Amino acid sequence: MRVIAGTARSLPLKAPEGLDTRPTTDRIKETLFNMLQGDIPGAVFVDLFSGSGAIGIEALSRGAAKAYFADNSPKALACIQQNLTFTKMQDRAIVLKQDACSALSSIFEKEADIIFMDPPYNCGHEKNVLALLHGMRYVTDDTLIIVEASLDTDFSYLDEFGFYIVKDKRYKTNRHVFIRRH
Helix, strand or coil: EEEECCCCCCCCCCCHHHHHHHCCHHHHHHHHHHHHHHCCCCCEEEEEEECCCHHHHHHHCCCCCCEEECCCCHHHHHHHHHEEEEEEEECHEECEEEEEEEHHHHCCCCCCCCCEEECCCCCHHHHHHHHHCCCCCCCCCCEEEEEEEEEECCCCCHHCCCCCEEEEEECCCCCEEEEECC
């Protein structure tokens, strides 16, 4: 696992030990950031269920102004801190040592440009987070929410939270669902 592009290009990243996290593959990460390349420079990026922090670090490497990382696993938090120090990105990073739902109220921004989440698959965490995001003042009509999910994750409830799907990018084993507010 490595940083694909930007100021920290090619630097290797550590992943937390064990089977609790599934780091996004470099190929899928590259596809994702190719789709986001025009939105990243100067952005406030939020990485929920951060794991290694690789997604938020990629955003910082590509020019995001600031990134929030939220995870409640001690192994993941240690890994995020090591990766931020190694890539020299800690000055633009805010690490929230709490679960994704609790972390949402610890984000003090006028607007979050991109909110990315990669929760454990098929546990319903994304629905809980989206229910809370609906009421957050930093989620505007311009905020892009991206959920990495299993291919069969149901998003039929989005309309009741005031969200809709902009794009659904499917891969062999998972997908990225791009969501905006109505």
